[in-house]
Amino acid sequence: MGSQPTEPDYSRTQMNLLATDRQDLEQVLASSLLRLRQQYPACQRLVLGVSGGLDSMVLLHACHRLLAQADQGQSQKQGQPTWPFAGLRVVHVNHGISTHAADWQAHCLAVCGELDIAFVAHQVRVTRVAGQGLEADARAARYAVFEQELAADEALLLAHHQDDQLETVMLRLLRAAGPRGLAGMPESRPLGVGMLWRPLLALPREQLESWAARHTVRWVEDDSNNDDRLSRNYLRQHIMPSLASHWPGWRQSVTRTAELGADADEILTEVAERWLAILSPDSDRLNCASLLNLSAALQRLVIRHWLLRETGQTPGWRLVQRVQVELLGAGENAQPEVNWQHWQLRRFADQLHVLEALEPVPxxxxxxxxxxxxxxGRLVARVLPGNGILRLYQASAGSAGDQAMRFPDGECVIRYRQGGEQCALPGRPRRALKKILQESAIPPWVRERTPLVYIDNKLAWIVGVGVCEGFQAVDEGAGWAVRWQMPSRQDHI
Incomplete structure (x- = not known):
């Protein structure tokens, strides 16, 4: 099959990516690391995520060679940039899934000892999450370690290459991913307080294999790589060879699709952020009435980015549709709820809420x-079993509820609603506590766990509402109020 002419909308970046497989691996790595240093000047040191497999061991040895050349003053003679970092260390995550996991860790330790590179290993326990595969669960555990390890002046290098990228894009395509999924793995992104960087992303695996053979790199083989019951392995062993035999240029086409997906996602993100600035400017809530004025497609876009902003996780198509139909489309008096992993999505007072699922109060x-x-005589913070912390703080009248409270100088006890309670707010008639909580816009899921402060067996303070009649501060300058820190990401009430 003859070579195809370059189409006019092929970007310069894309052409550079497609040309890199003809460059020397060390040259590509050195240029990438120099670009990392230029784009993120705060990055002073590198952390390598090393599993012991071919890819990460090639990255480890190539980084060591560049560092050695810089120490010997050879880089400038060879036309390569000098090593622009002050440190290099290795982090290995032992998932404990394979029976060979201890051998892989020992191999990494031995190689780092030979190369005189600092090494640390973390043993993790892979927690299974409903709806996810073992590979995804292990990945989550691994990245949690990486995030914990990284300092603000460090970047984590991972050895993902072009074949990994192609597999990722193909798998996401088969899972009906949108532009963000089809963009594949980004070359860089923030990770914790540091940065994640993939310097080999444009190189095919065969080039890593060739480099490993030339430099006698030793690595371990993951026995699960031959298990074609795993989606990525099946794709690698059966689908990709068939694609290559029928469409020789499929790699370039998929790589191009990833770049176009990244462009589309960037544009859509800008659009979503503009709408979120309007619909959710000052809180973690989303206004339903305004959202309903948008087209259905734009609603889904805004919901998706709102959930990503609030949870740090990208919601799937099905979840976004459920939010759109079950929450956004709910009746005025309904109290719908959608559960997603460890989050709860709810609608209340014409707003969408996202909150961490709370355990029932014991x-x-x-x-x-x-x-x-x-x-x-001070009342220090009071821990409520399974329900956060209460604190007493000084407040002038009008700064907390209708009025500040006098200092609790009697027997002070914390209780919750049992049903049938009544009280009067300052200057108002006595009414059912249930009605007071409803009219105070306390969300239904909070009412049953709202702390009630009793003084000498009389209700004195309703958290989120304020002081009760008879317990107001006499001196406006010496009032008190109660603040509740809930047991979740929600702040204070």
Whole structure:
């Protein structure tokens, strides 16, 4: 099959990516690391994520060679940039899944010892998440370690190459991914307080194999790589060879698709952020009435990016549709709920809410939880079992509820709603506590766990509402209020 002419909309970046497989691996790596240093000047040191397999061992040895050349003053003679970093260390994650995991860790330790490179290993326990495969669960555990390890002046290097990228794009295509999924793995992204960088992403695996053979690199083989029951292995062993035999240029086409997906995702992100600035400017909530004025497609875009912003996780197509139909399309008096992993998505007061799923409050002792003063008379923070922390702070009248509270100088106890409670807010008639919570816009899922402060067995303060009649501060300058830190990412009430 003859070579195809370059199409006019092929970007310069794309052409550079497609040309890199004709460049020397060390030259590509050195140029990539120099670009990392230029784009992220705060990055002073490198951390290599090393599994012991071919890819990561090639990256380890190539980095060591560049570092050695820089130390010997050879880089400039060979036309390569000098090593622009102050340090290099290796992190290995032992998932404990394979029976050979300990051998892989020992291999990595031995090689790093030979190369005189600092090495640390982490043993993790892979926690299974419903709806995810073992590979995804292991990946989550691995990246949690990487994020924990990285300092603000460090970048994590991973050895993903072009074949990994192609597999990723193909798998996401088969899973009905949108532009963000089809963009594949980014070359760089923030990770914790540091940065993740993939310097070999444009190189095919065969080039890594060739480099490993020339430099006698030793690596370990993951026995699971031959298990074609795993989607990535099946794709690699059966589908990709068939594609190559029928469409010799398929690699370039898929790579180009990834770049176009990245462009589309960047544009869509800009659009979504503009709408979020309007629909959710000052809180983690999303206004339903305004959202309903948008087209269905734009609604889904905004919902997707809102959830990503609030949870750090990209929601799937099905979830976004459920939010659109079950929450956004719910009746005025409905209290719909959509559960997603460890999050709860709810609608209340014409707003969409996303919150971490909370464990039920454990049974409360009949006498409640005593909140006793210290020897100096202060009420220190009171931990509520399974329900966060209460703190007393000084507040002038009008800064907390309708009025500040006098200092709790009697027996102070914390309880929760049991049903049938009544009280009066300052200057208002006595009414059912249930009605007061509803009219105060306390969300339904918060009402049952709202702390109630009793003084001498009388309701004195309703968290989220304010002081009750008879417990107002006499002196406006010496009032008090109660703040509740909930057991989740939600701040204070």
């Amino acid at each position: 049974p409360t002792p009949p006498e409640g939880y005593a909140w006793r003063p210290q020897g100096d």
